[in-house]
Amino acid sequence: MAAATASPCLPRTVPAGGYRASAAGTVRSEFTKIRSVRSTYWTLFLLVAAGVAWSIAYCVGEVSRWPAMSAQDKVGFDPAQSSIVGVALLGQLVIVVLGTLSITSEYSTGMIRTSLTVMPRRGVFYGAKAGVLAAVALVVAFLASFASFFIGQALLASTHVSATLSQPNVLRAVIGSALYVVLCGLFAFGLGAILRSTAGAMTAAYGFLFLVPQLAKALPSSWYADVDRWLPGGDVVNAITNTQSVNASQHLFSAWGEFAVFGAYTLAVLVAGALLIRRRDA
Amino acid sequence: MIEARGLTKRYGSTVAVDGLSFTIRPGVVTGFLGPNGAGKTTTMRLILGLDYPSAGTVTVNGKPHPQSPSPMHEVGALLDAKAVHGGRSAFGHLLCLAHTNGIPRRRVDEVLGVVGLSGVARKRSKGFSLGMRQRLGIAAALLGDPEILMFDEPVNGLDPEGILWIRNFMKSLAAEGRTVFVSSHLMSEMENTADHVIVIGRGQLIADCTIAEFIARSSGQAIRVRTPQPDALARAIAAAGGASAAVSDGQAGELEVSGLTEERIGDLAFAHGVRVHHLSPSRASLERAFMELTAGSVEYHAGLPETRQPAHIGMEN
Numbered sequence: 001m002a003a004a005t006a007s008p009c010l011p012r013t014v015p016a017g018g019y020r021a022s023a024a025g026t027v028r029s030e031f032t033k034i035r036s037v038r039s040t041y042w043t044l045f046l047l048v049a050a051g052v053a054w055s056i057a058y059c060v061g062e063v064s065r066w067p068a069m070s071a072q073d074k075v076g077f078d079p080a081q082s083s084i085v086g087v088a089l090l091g092q093l094v095i096v097v098l099g100t101l102s103i104t105s106e107y108s109t110g111m112i113r114t115s116l117t118v119m120p121r122r123g124v125f126y127g128a129k130a131g132v133l134a135a136v137a138l139v140v141a142f143l144a145s146f147a148s149f150f151i152g153q154a155l156l157a158s159t160h161v162s163a164t165l166s167q168p169n170v171l172r173a174v175i176g177s178a179l180y181v182v183l184c185g186l187f188a189f190g191l192g193a194i195l196r197s198t199a200g201a202m203t204a205a206y207g208f209l210f211l212v213p214q215l216a217k218a219l220p221s222s223w224y225a226d227v228d229r230w231l232p233g234g235d236v237v238n239a240i241t242n243t244q245s246v247n248a249s250q251h252l253f254s255a256w257g258e259f260a261v262f263g264a265y266t267l268a269v270l271v272a273g274a275l276l277i278r279r280r281d282a
Numbered sequence: 283m284i285e286a287r288g289l290t291k292r293y294g295s296t297v298a299v300d301g302l303s304f305t306i307r308p309g310v311v312t313g314f315l316g317p318n319g320a321g322k323t324t325t326m327r328l329i330l331g332l333d334y335p336s337a338g339t340v341t342v343n344g345k346p347h348p349q350s351p352s353p354m355h356e357v358g359a360l361l362d363a364k365a366v367h368g369g370r371s372a373f374g375h376l377l378c379l380a381h382t383n384g385i386p387r388r389r390v391d392e393v394l395g396v397v398g399l400s401g402v403a404r405k406r407s408k409g410f411s412l413g414m415r416q417r418l419g420i421a422a423a424l425l426g427d428p429e430i431l432m433f434d435e436p437v438n439g440l441d442p443e444g445i446l447w448i449r450n451f452m453k454s455l456a457a458e459g460r461t462v463f464v465s466s467h468l469m470s471e472m473e474n475t476a477d478h479v480i481v482i483g484r485g486q487l488i489a490d491c492t493i494a495e496f497i498a499r500s501s502g503q504a505i506r507v508r509t510p511q512p513d514a515l516a517r518a519i520a521a522a523g524g525a526s527a528a529v530s531d532g533q534a535g536e537l538e539v540s541g542l543t544e545e546r547i548g549d550l551a552f553a554h555g556v557r558v559h560h561l562s563p564s565r566a567s568l569e570r571a572f573m574e575l576t577a578g579s580v581e582y583h584a585g586l587p588e589t590r591q592p593a594h595i596g597m598e599n
Contacts, residue, residue: 018352018355019352019354019355019383019384019385019426019427020351020352020383020384021350021351021352021353021354021382021383021384022382022383022384025381025382025383025384026381026382028381028382029378029379029380029381029382030378032374032377032378032381033367033370033378036370036371036374036375036377036378037367037369037370038369039369105367109365109366109367109368110362110364110365110366111365111366111367113327113330113332113361113362113365114361114365114366114379114422115379115382116330116331116332117330117331117332117347117353117357117359117361118353118354118379118382118383118426119353119382119383120330120331120347120348120349120350120353121348122348281327281332281333281334282327282332282333
């Protein structure tokens with residue numbers, strides 16, 4: 001092998017100022033990390049594809065049912081929600097994988113030790129990672145959300161009730177769906193930092209988002225009405241994507257209120273993850 | 283320059299590193315020796331700030347590593363060659379690391395060339411052999427043109443060519459004035475590489491000296507002699523105050539002598555008219571000295587009936 005005989009002497013190439021670790025460099029590094037593994041592309045493709053596929057399937061179904069629908073059902077029909085709810089419902093499933101892996105793959109591969117050796121300021125490392133995840137998720141979730149909306153509305157045109165972005169609550173629902181997906185990714189990321197295990201963090205994320213709201217339904221109905229609005233998953237999607245006031249659930253906060261509740265959970269998990277990554281041995 | 287003072291790390295009731303104090307100086311290869319489980323990797327993790335010490339301090343160029351403004355230029359470390367994301371290419375992996383410290387892209391190409399991985403730079407590292415991964419890990423350590431290099435068991439699993447390459451590479455890095463700190467559980471590996479050794483067992487310092495001192499202070503170096511007249515030579519050696527034993531696993535006519543220098547044995551043979559065909563320090567002696575030193579501190583003994591007793595050879599511990 002040529003390398004064994006090549007001169008092992010290392011060229012000295014450090015610039016006069018020396019190399020310096022920086023937050024900007026770490027953000028760049030994390031962006032390179034996320035775009036240099038294939039799983040990122042698969043999950044992001046799936047995020048858009050799932051949202052759009054839901055929109056197509058659901059809206060085509062509504063069009064075929066439309067002539068036979070009762071007048072009451074037609075009043076409550078929510079064309080905006082029909083086209084974008086898939087982005088939130090399916091998107092959260094997908095983004096949890098990306099959010100979790102973004103941090104737990106560092107632990108499962110052992111890369112974390114290299115990462116924290118080259119950037120020992122752990123808060124900077126953690127913040128850069130979360131920031132890059134949020135930015136990437138935001139761009140793709142907005143793409144999924146708007147694409148699903150416009151494709152869905154085009155398909156619903158024959159019903160003459162299709163929504164436009166200027167109608168009340170519609171823009172909020174489209175943007176809110178995308179932001180909800182971003183929050184789910186950060187929520188899973190925080191759990192990944194706390195648990196340091198891919199399987200553990202994904203189970204916990206899906207448990208909070210799907211299982212807890214289901215279990216809460218076992219509560220006496222008067223309790224459930226008080227508890228439901230405080231739960232992280234489940235009805236948050238409903239509150240955010242609903243644009244028809246007649247369908248609004250009475251025991252929930254407003255759309256942004258529910259969004260803020262889930263945002264608070266996400267923030268709590270992210271802060272807990274930050275404290276632990278700084279305090280624990282890597 | 284790495285300085286540890288009273289460095290201690292406990293995991294629950296287990297003491298992995300127990301009051302270690304040492305200084306690692308630039309321009310030489312310092313070997314870090316100890317049996318498996320002695321605390322070598324933990325010590326390296328403490329140096330890098332990956333683990334927090336339970337007591338004591340360790341500094342890199344006068345300050346804890348996490349406070350370094352240019353961590354990659356200060357220390358390049360290879361702790362575990364398998365610790366890379368297999369889905370990323372060699373180039374991608376190094377680029378991720380380089381970005382954090384503002385190291386330019388051409389430097390990534392440069393270190394890939396130095397370790398001989400240019401040809402597979404765009405290949406995903408999950409297909410790499412252990413030897414290639416070691417090279418990738420070394421490339422990562424070299425990115426920042428570091429003053430201090432730390433390698434944890436770098437030759438583990440390498441073929442002889444790879445071992446030779448790493449050995450020469452470490453020597454040339456030290457010759458450039460860098461601090462090279464390399465761990466191993468094999469004394470024989472250090473014999474050919476290190477100028478200085480730090481030996482630990484059960485987390486405690488056993489020896490901190492040069493290789494030459496280590497040999498000199500160990501329990502009498504054995505000299506191997508081959509002669510067609512072993513009985514005559516054995517008598518002469520005994521009369522001169524040395525001890526000799528026939529080497530059971532060697533050829534007939536081989537003696538292992540302790541307590542006398544090579545020169546003295548040669549002179550004795552000449553004086554008694556004994557022909558000598560071979561005279562050399564026993565290759566096993568360094569490894570044996572190391573095993574004797576650390577015998578009392580091996581974490582997991584094999585259940586042999588004749589357990590080695592630690593030799594008391596007057597080293598501080």
